[in-house]
Amino acid sequence: MSKVKVILFWLISCTWGAIMTSIGAVVALVLICTGHRPHRFHHLIYFEVGYGWGGVELGAFFVVSRGASLHTKKHEAGHAIQNIILGVFMPFVVCIPSAVRYWWREWVKHRGRGATLPPYDSIWFEGWASRLGEKYFN
Numbered sequence: 165m166s167k168v169k170v171i172l173f174w175l176i177s178c179t180w181g182a183i184m185t186s187i188g189a190v191v192a193l194v195l196i197c198t199g200h201r202p203h204r205f206h207h208l209i210y211f212e213v214g215y216g217w218g219g220v221e222l223g224a225f226f227v228v229s230r231g232a233s234l235h236t237k238k239h240e241a242g243h244a245i246q247n248i249i250l251g252v253f254m255p256f257v258v259c260i261p262s263a264v265r266y267w268w269r270e271w272v273k274h275r276g277r278g279a280t281l282p283p284y285d286s287i288w289f290e291g292w293a294s295r296l297g298e299k300y301f302n
């Protein structure tokens with residue numbers, strides 16, 4: 165990504181997309197204070213915490229489990245692009261529904277009915293995040 169695009173990404177992330185980015189900044193601060201090292205994925209900042217869960221995107225920041233796949237990182241970065249498009253609507257249109265769906269899926273799996281679940285990316289906002297990730301973070 166060119167310098168102009170990086171500047172635009174951060175500018176929009178911190179204005180129109182400020183709701184999620186400010187949550188991300190607070191989480192980043194807490195993680196730094198608890199000894200987690202920030203990493204870079206393209207122009208995003210991310211942290212690795214715990215094992216065996218997916219990831220969560222918070223504006224221009226994201227958090228993934230240790231050893232997360234490149235696909236997961238691209239997917240979370242795709243949500244960051246959604247954040248600069250959807251801005252103030254992002255938490256209500258994507259983040260909250262995505263989190264609720266994630267935990268609902270975990271509950272279904274816990275009950276031994278994981279095989280009945282549709283693919284993770286079958287819902288529009290997850291599929292879209294994966295496509296954006298593949299398109300912009302290669």
Ligand SMILES: [Zn+2]
Pocket residue numbers: 239243262289290293
């Ligand atoms: Zn997602």
